[in-house]
Amino acid sequence: MVNPASSISKIEDIPSQETVFDFLGRRSTIGPAADERWYSVKGLLMALPRVAQLLLEGQPGTTLTVAGWVRTRRDNPAFSFIELNDGSCLSNLQIVVDASVPGYAETIKLATTGASVRIEGELKACPAGAKQRVELHAKSLEVLGVADAKTYPLQKKGHSWEFLRGIAHLRPRTNTFGAMARVRNTVSYSIHRFFQERGFVYVHTPIITTSDCEGAGEMFQVTTLDLERLAKSTPASNAAPLVDYTQDFFGKKAHLTVSGQLEGETYATAVGPIYTFGPTFRAENSNTTRHLAEFWMIEPEMPFYELDDNMQLAEEFIKTIVRDVLRERAEDMAFFNDRIDKTILATLQNILDHDFKRVSYTEAVDILTTCGQKFEYPVEWGINLQAEHERYLTEKHFQQPIIVYNYPRTLKPFYMKCNDDGKTVRAMDVLVPGVGEIIGGSQREDELDTLLSRMQECHLNPDDYWWYVDLRRYGSVPHAGFGLGLERMILLLTGMQNIRDVIPYPRFPGSAEF
RNA sequence: UCCCUGGUAGCUCAAUGGUAGAGCGAGCGGCUGUUAACCGCUAGGUUCUAGGUUCGAGUCCUAGCCGGGGAGCCA
Known part of the structure; x- marks a missing residue:
């Protein structure tokens, strides 16, 4: 399940005047006319679109790749919903992974809460009655890093502040x-x-x-x-200070x-x-x-x-x-x-x-x-x-x-x-x-x-x-x-x-x- | 530092001095549009630590460790 889009890894690979997304998930254009601030952070720009931007203005019919962490997953016999969060905003991007996606049976089980995934798919409008405007229908699903559900401390439920303070390295994922x-x-x-x-x-x-x-x-x-x-x-003499x-x-x-x-x-x-x-x-x-x-x-x-x-x-x-x-x-x-x-x-x-x-x-x-x-x-x-x-x-x-x-x-x-x-x-x-x-x-x-x-x-x-x-x-x-x-x-x-x-x-x- | 309060399953919490439980989570199964999904089954415990009282302690007493709330100091 190698994802072709992931080959964009160096800033040199992004063509000039390309549309990219900044750390707030906002769209911008870099190129000769862009201001200095953009150049100075070019190396940090993500080649992947961010969830915040997709939810705001992603167009149905677009094929794209997203990456982030699984918040929760809901399974049906024929497909699964993955709630993908990449930190760019509070909301998750809903991913629909049909059982026909290559490797579905083995891979979907690994996409547990906390796992990191990369997904290529097509953005589609949600059916009437859904909470969100768009969702991503996966063509491929790649689990980058698993998160063993038996030991991963974050559950999809409220935790006490004290508990979260004890896992301060994971609480930013809430x-x-x-x-x-x-x-x-x-x-x-x-x-x-x-x-x-x-x-x-x-x-x-x-x-x-x-x-x-x-x-x-x-x-x-x-x-x-x-x-x-x-x-x-011990002091050399009573008069001499110890420190x-x-x-x-x-x-x-x-x-x-x-x-x-x-x-x-x-x-x-x-x-x-x-x-x-x-x-x-x-x-x-x-x-x-x-x-x-x-x-x-x-x-x-x-x-x-x-x-x-x-x-x-x-x-x-x-x-x-x-x-x-x-x-x-x-x-x-x-x-x-x-x-x-x-x-x-x-x-x-x-x-x-x-x-x-x-x-x-x-x-x-x-x-x-x-x-x-x-x-x-x-x-x-x-x-x-x-x-x-x-x-x-x-x-x-x-x-x-x-x-x-x-x-x-x-x-x-x-x-x-x-x-x-x-x-x-x-x-x-x-x-x-x-x-x-x-x-x-x-x-x-x-x-x-x-x-x-x-x-x-x-x-x-x-x-x-x-x-x-x-x-x-x-x-x-x-x-x-x-x-x-x-x-x-x-x-x-x-x-x-x-x-x-x-x-x-x-x-x-x-x-x-x- | 002072006052109050708490520590029980992975998490959140129950349990009159008398067999330690629930919800959520996890595992397995079911479900053709879910969204804190839903339904069924299963597993899961040195009740913070060390002493003590008692026929019997999660529960009472003493000490310690750790947390939370309030106060002071300040931003």
Whole structure:
């Protein structure tokens, strides 16, 4: 059952001006007139059509070859239905394999759930009453890789999230995780597009840092020192430190970054608005549905922006992502609305339809203390808003995303701009129903003396931040920025409950499997 | 880290201290348009681990391991 179409394996074999299908299953034409992006990914283009594209605009009468994985198979005496999924979209392509197909008796038995197959056939319109528009009538069926039904863990039934987390290498083959991967991809592209269209420069801030305390949580240490040997050794004298970091790889103690903000500011005050988009690491012992030890964060930083500008950009940013995902991943979003959270589409539309309510911390405290609602933790000016408080504000009182700003300075890091009242700083948190804090940001302190006294207040040594302080010494300007947790954005978009299920391979305390 | 809760068939779950079960999945058979297909039959268990109480423990007690939910930290 050799398939002639499979001989197209190298990009050179695809004639110029040929119609091909990109990774989203969209049709495109490559050739001399095509734009650069196409050339740069030419080698990755699939010579086979994708299911997404066939379901959308495949024409009956076309003979073609598809390949993918069997989701399920339904047998009749004279033929079988194969549900073929290639990951290009949620839906499967229904394959009709008649018993007259060469080798049917032996081959069809191997086409079990999870097996990979390649099929050549003719696209035909479905009989009236069928769910789908077209289906493929096989002329040949080739099983590329079997999946022993006795041991293949995925069944055609619902699995618990815990179980799927244990088979994180196979869960992308489920509807939910396939949809999650596509939404994640669309969000990532939307984020780059949002900033690129506004002239932001994408800056790659370091992953490894020797700033001892960036003020955003516990850090993972990075070292090439032989810890096992050190554990066995005894100090030469009481005075000598057991660990000599001058002998370590960087000559001093190093960590994985918890934020690219400080380095981001240096480029923002040179090349204009910038953004970072990369992995971030927090060694907090957090066991929640909203925290990961390794997550992806987007941090824009804008010169000449004050707090109001910052809030406006954050709102536009979130709305743009929501709009793009609703438009570009309609089928996946309908799935999330149907199977994961029945209110998710209405929630997202609600986000698009309203301006984010801007509430100062002081106003928020007033609302919470006069609303009559009983809270486990009492509210008073100067305390951190608890999750229950934030939830009340965004889910009950306003029932839409809100931005809380001007927090007490005792609650916030040293780099946030002090207000003239002497009590508050120009911080802002964007809170959304269901997820809570999704963005945290601020206008930055741009006055040298104020920054130095704030560092003192926070027990930080300005010498450790000499290069950061220099920005206020040389050509200082007002500037602002914020951080968006990518995974929290995906939670908001999909209605998924656990942050461990919106990242391919979650890392959290006690778990870095795969 | 704290509080709550759970661990039984491949998966999802039942089982008053008294013979460990169902649905789905799997295997086999049937069915000429199915679509979480349907119908019939069959197989499938160290009840997380180690102790203890008891005539008898999946069930009660102690400890441990692992998971889930909530809180804190934050994005």
